[in-house]
Amino acid sequence: MEKHRKGPRDSKIVYFPNLTAKLVNKGMSALKQKKFKESLDYFQQLIEMEPDHPQGNIGVVLSLVELGHLQEAKIKCDEILKKDIGEYYDVLQIYISILIQLADYEEVVDILEAVIQENSLPPQMAENFYQLLYFSRKMAEEDSNNDETYESMPKSISQNELERLAEQLKSEDSKQQWQAVQSIEDPNHPTIRTELKKYLTYPDANPSLKTIVLQMLKDGEANETVHIHKFGKTMDVKPSELHDIPDGQFYRLVKKIIVHELEQNNPTLMEMAVQIWDHYLFMIYPFQPEPLNEQLWAVGVLEVAHRMNGIEFDSDELQVAFSLKEASVEQVVEKILEIERISMKDIGLPDDQPNS
Known part of the structure; x- marks a missing residue:
């Protein structure tokens, strides 16, 4: 007599030995061969068997991204983060990349600001997250500016704020420098622009922040020349003429x-x-x-x-x-x-x- 076949999530099902490992290998092989529908099928079978399998869940997300199903990938990745499946920061990086592809810059800013405030970032990932935060802020601001139908008056800045900014930029503490640059809303304010140009000349200033400051200065005066000091070398450049990163x-x-x-x-x-x-x-x-x-x-x-x-x-x-x-x-x-x-x-x- 034929036995009753139970559903895929029934805990009493006995699967073939090493089936999960085989599905992982087949899924990864299909990804490498750019057979994304096949990889999605293998990884979905895997998480039907083991709902919290890290490689299976990430494999589903990556397959969805490659197939162009970004909204589905976003929902799935959000679910993985909430369930704390896999390495949190690795999954977060994938989630942020999906949001950027969807142009959800404000959401990227909200997430990264919260994560950075926790002061628990792995050092090898911190710089990348700071860079993503800066550029997402810039894109979010550009989107906001494109939606405006009128020109707003520039925000006034108090002398105390300017002095605090200058002190933070001079600080030997990289975190103080990051906070100063992140707080800048109008890099074209004459006094702020002067402080940013000074910052580029400080021998002990954070080199990656100097790169970000140069990008901030690109939208300013076309013929302006700034002096930069990095890794024992100096150069005079016109920010408006600099290429994007990476490029060339x-x-x-x-x-x-x-x-x-x-x-x-x-x-x-x-x-x-x-x-x-x-x-x-x-x-x-x-x-x-x-x-x-x-x-x-x-x-x-x-x-x-x-x-x-x-x-x-x-x-x-x-x-x-x-x-x-x-x-x-x-x-x-x-x-x-x-x-x-x-x-x-x-x-x-x-x-x-x-x-x-």
């Missing part, structure tokens, strides 16, 4: 090599490597990497990405193919790692000693 042919050439080397074998590591490259350029902006050799920097970034993940990487073949010297590659690797060390010291840790 050199950036794209390095990224192209990184993607070519990792896209098929390890897409997750590829994403991290691209982030390392983006972060390096963000930190040294507006200076250029030296020397301007795209193969050298690509191999250097690949080496760093592997090291940071504890993965062995034999770059000899690439060094030969690109006619690179091992010593030159190691010099580039050390430059990238030094930037990562500075970021860890500058963001989210007590008794910061910022470097620039």
Whole structure:
């Protein structure tokens, strides 16, 4: 006699051994092969069996995003956060990226402000969240300005507020500097603009904040020249003429090599490597990497990405193919790692000693 078949969530069902692991592998394989409908099906089967399975839930979100179902992905990701499934900050990063794609900038600002106020951000993620907060604020303000049908009078700023801003920008504490920059509503106010330009010259000021300040100054006077000090180097630039970050042919050439080397074998590591490259350029902006050799920097970034993940990487073949010297590659690797060390010291840790 045929046994009664119970529903997929019935606790008495006995599944095939290792079925969850097989579904994870099939789902990840389908994602890598860009077969997103298949990956979604595998991951949905997985969470029917184990509703709180971290990889299954994240896999559903990633598949929905790739299929363009952003609203569904947003709802699912919000559910994962509320149920505390998986690594909270990793899931939060995915959620923020979905909100940005949906242009929900005000929601991004609300979430990140709340998270940052808790002072519990992992150091390796803090800087990225601060940057996302700044740019989301800027986009939210632009959206608000586009909706206005009249020009509002500029907000008056008291002398006390200006003095506090100047003191915070001069502070050796990176958190004070971040608070000062985040509090600025009108970077085109003459006195505030003067303080921001001074900030760019402070040798010990936070280098990533200097990049953000330069972006804030881009919308000002077209012919204005500012002096910037970073990592022992100085430069005079016109903010209005600076390119966006990341951008430019050199950036794209390095990224192209990184993607070519990792896209098929390890897409997750590829994403991290691209982030390392983006972060390096963000930190040294507006200076250029030296020397301007795209193969050298690509191999250097690949080496760093592997090291940071504890993965062995034999770059000899690439060094030969690109006619690179091992010593030159190691010099580039050390430059990238030094930037990562500075970021860890500058963001989210007590008794910061910022470097620039």
